[in-house]
Amino acid sequence: xxxxxxxxxxxxxxxxxxxxxxxxAMAMGIDVIGADSGSTDMGPWYLGAGRPYxxxxxxxxxxxxxxxxxxxxxxxxxxxxxxxAGANVHVEWARTIIEEIxxxxxxxxxxxxxxxxxxxxxxxxxxNAGKVEPMPGVPxxxxxxIEACERIVxxxxxxPFIRALDEGADVVLAGRACDSAIFAAYAVRAGCDPGLALHxxxxxxxxxxxxxxxxxxxxxxxxxxxxxxxxxxxxxAREVTxxxxxxxxxxxxxxxxxxxxxxxxxxxxxVIFEPTGRxxxxxxxxxxxxxxxxxxxxxxxxxxxxxxxxxGIRDPFLIQKIDEYTEGCTEQTMDIAGRDTGATIxxxxxxxxxxxxxxxxxxxxxxxxxxxxxxxxAQSQDVAHDVxxxxxxxxxxFPYSGAKTRTAHVAFPFSPLVNDTGPVYRFSVxxxxxxxxxxxxxxxxxxxxxxxxx
Amino acid sequence: MNERAExxxxxxxxxxxxxxxxxxxxDAIFGDDASYERVRxxxxxxxxxIAGLFRIPVERxxxxxxxxAGRVIKFTIIRxxxxxxxxxxxxxxxxxxxxxxxxxxxxxx
Numbered sequence: 001x002x003x004x005x006x007x008x009x010x011x012x013x014x015x016x017x018x019x020x021x022x023x024x025a026m027a028m029g030i031d032v033i034g035a036d037s038g039s040t041d042m043g044p045w046y047l048g049a050g051r052p053y054x055x056x057x058x059x060x061x062x063x064x065x066x067x068x069x070x071x072x073x074x075x076x077x078x079x080x081x082x083x084x085a086g087a088n089v090h091v092e093w094a095r096t097i098i099e100e101i102x103x104x105x106x107x108x109x110x111x112x113x114x115x116x117x118x119x120x121x122x123x124x125x126x127x128n129a130g131k132v133e134p135m136p137g138v139p140x141x142x143x144x145x146i147e148a149c150e151r152i153v154x155x156x157x158x159x160p161f162i163r164a165l166d167e168g169a170d171v172v173l174a175g176r177a178c179d180s181a182i183f184a185a186y187a188v189r190a191g192c193d194p195g196l197a198l199h200x201x202x203x204x205x206x207x208x209x210x211x212x213x214x215x216x217x218x219x220x221x222x223x224x225x226x227x228x229x230x231x232x233x234x235x236x237a238r239e240v241t242x243x244x245x246x247x248x249x250x251x252x253x254x255x256x257x258x259x260x261x262x263x264x265x266x267x268x269x270x271v272i273f274e275p276t277g278r279x280x281x282x283x284x285x286x287x288x289x290x291x292x293x294x295x296x297x298x299x300x301x302x303x304x305x306x307x308x309x310x311x312g313i314r315d316p317f318l319i320q321k322i323d324e325y326t327e328g329c330t331e332q333t334m335d336i337a338g339r340d341t342g343a344t345i346x347x348x349x350x351x352x353x354x355x356x357x358x359x360x361x362x363x364x365x366x367x368x369x370x371x372x373x374x375x376x377x378a379q380s381q382d383v384a385h386d387v388x389x390x391x392x393x394x395x396x397x398f399p400y401s402g403a404k405t406r407t408a409h410v411a412f413p414f415s416p417l418v419n420d421t422g423p424v425y426r427f428s429v430x431x432x433x434x435x436x437x438x439x440x441x442x443x444x445x446x447x448x449x450x451x452x453x454x
Numbered sequence: 455m456n457e458r459a460e461x462x463x464x465x466x467x468x469x470x471x472x473x474x475x476x477x478x479x480x481d482a483i484f485g486d487d488a489s490y491e492r493v494r495x496x497x498x499x500x501x502x503x504i505a506g507l508f509r510i511p512v513e514r515x516x517x518x519x520x521x522x523a524g525r526v527i528k529f530t531i532i533r534x535x536x537x538x539x540x541x542x543x544x545x546x547x548x549x550x551x552x553x554x555x556x557x558x559x560x561x562x563x
Contacts, residue, residue, distance in 0.1 A: 040537075042545060042546075043537045044475065045538055137474075137476035137532035242523070246526075247481075247525065250528050251481070252473050254474075255517070256524070304540065306540065348543060355544060358509060424540045
C-alpha cells in the first residue's frame with residue numbers, strides 16, 4: 001500500500017483557516033483534505049433552532065481555501081457536520097456556500113451531499129426494542145423526549161463517506177459525522193486498517209491541538225502507511241511530540257484510551273508514540289474491538305423561551321444584602337405576574353459565584369462589584385418578556401434593608417433593559433442505538449450527487 | 455522535590471472542558487515525568503477529594519484516570535444541568551478548574 005497523506009485545516013472549519021500553513025501542507029503533497037465543521041460543544045441551541053454556528057463570511061473564506069486547494073491538486077475534500085449541527089437546514093446552508101464559491105471562482109466538481117437528519121420512527125422503534133443506551137451522565141430516554149425534539153440527527157461513521165468516494169465525489173458535504181470518520185474514510189477505502197485510520201482521525205480532528213504550542217486554529221497533517229502513521233505540523237513554528245500527541249487524545253473525552261466508534265471501540269492502551277527526529281511523531285499499536293454497529297443520536301428539545309436583564313452593582317450595602325435583594329425581587333415579580341405563568345427566574349451573580357454556582361469554594365470572599373444576570377424562562381417569549389420587564393422594575397427599586405439609596409440600585413448597561421433571546425433547548429437525546437441492520441450505517445444517511453459548475 | 459508544592463506549581467496545563475453536553479472533564483497535563491509521577495504517587499487526587507473540592511456528591515465524579523503516555527491525570531464530573539439548558543453557567547464547561555490550583559502536593563517519597 002502506498003502512503004496516504006491527509007490534511008486537517010484546523011479544529012473547526014469556519015474559525016479561520018491558516019492559509020499559509022495550508023499552502024505549506026499542500027506543497028508537501030496531500031491526497032485528501034478532511035474538515036470538521038461542527039460539534040455538540042456549543043450547546044443544543046444550534047440544532048434546536050436550526051441556525052448555523054459559524055460566521056457565514058468566515059465559513060465561505062475557509063471553504064473557498066479548501067475547494068481551491070482541492071481542485072488545484074485534484075484531490076477530494078470531505079467536510080463533516082456541515083453548518084455546525086448537521087441537520088438538513090445546516091447542510092443546506094453549507095451547500096449554498098459551496099455552490100456560490102463554485103460560481104464565483106469558476107470551479108467544476110462532483111458534489112455529494114450526505115444528510116444525517118432522522119425521522120423519529122427509527123429511534124422510537126429501537127427504544128421500544130430495548131436497543132438504546134444513554135451516553136455516560138445522560139438520563140434514560142423516554143418516547144416523549146423523542147417526540148418533543150425539534151430535530152434529531154444521527155452521527156454517521158465512515159461508511160457514507162466511503163460510498164460517496166466510490167461514486168466519484170470530488171467534494172463531500174456531510175451532516176452530523178464522527179470527527180474521526182471524516183479523516184479515516186479515504187484511508188480505509190484505500191485499504192488501511194480501520195482502527196489505525198480512526199485513531200489518526202482522532203488526532204487530526206482538532207488540527208494543531210496535538211502540536212506544541214497547541215492550537216485548534218492551525219493545520220495538521222498525517223501520513224499513514226501499513227502499521228503506523230506519522231503526525232506533523234506544516235507550520236514550522238510548531239512540532240508534534242509524543243507527549244503533545246498523547247495529551248491531545250484525552251481532550252474533550254471521558255476515557256483516556258477507550259473511545260466509541262459506530263462499529264467498535266478504539267483502544268489506545270497499547271499505543272506507542274515515537275519521535276521521528278524531525279519535529280513529528282509516529283504512532284502505532286492502536287487496537288479496535290469491533291462490535292455490532294451502533295449510532296449516536298442527538299436531539300434538541302425546546303424547554304421554553306428566555307429573556308434576561310443584565311446589570312452591575314457597586315453599592316457595598318446592597319452587595320451585603322444581595323440574597324435578600326434577589327429573593328425579594330423574584331418574589332415580588334412572581335406575586336404580580338402570577339405563579340400560574342409558569343415562569344422561572346434564576347440569578348447569576350458574577351463576582352461571587354457566577355461561573356461555578358454551588359461548586360464555588362470562595363463564595364464568601366470579599367466582593368466590591370457584582371455583575372447581575374437575571375434570567376427568565378417561560379413557555380412563550382411574550383410571557384418571558386413580560387416577567388423580565390416586571391423583574392427589571394423591581395431590580396431598580398427594591399427596598400432592601402439598610403439601603404443608602406432610595407432607588408437606582410443597579411447600573412444597567414443596555415437600553416433596551418430587557419433582552420429576549422428566543423427559545424432555549426436541551427439535548428434530551430444523546431443516546432446510542434444498536435442498529436436494526438448493519439446496512440443502516442449507510443441507508444440512514446441519504447446521499448445526493450450533483451455536478452456543481454460555474 | 456522535597457518541598458511542599460501546589461498542583462499549579464507542577465502542571466504544564468490545567469483546565470476544564472465539556473466532554474459532550476452532560477460531562478465536564480478536567481485535565482492536568484505535566485511537562486516532565488517527575489512532576490507527573492509526584493502528583494500521581496502522592497495519592498492526593500481521589501474521587502472523594504475531588505467531590506470535596508467541588509462541593510458535589512462523590513457519585514457525580516464519574517471517573518478518574520492516569521494516562522502516562524500523555525503525562526495526564528484527568529477526571530470527569532457529571533453536570534447538574536446539561537450544556538446550554540436553562541440555568542447552565544458554562545456551555546463549554548470552561549473555567550471550572552480554579553479549586554484545583556492550590557491543592558497541596560506533599561514532597562515526593
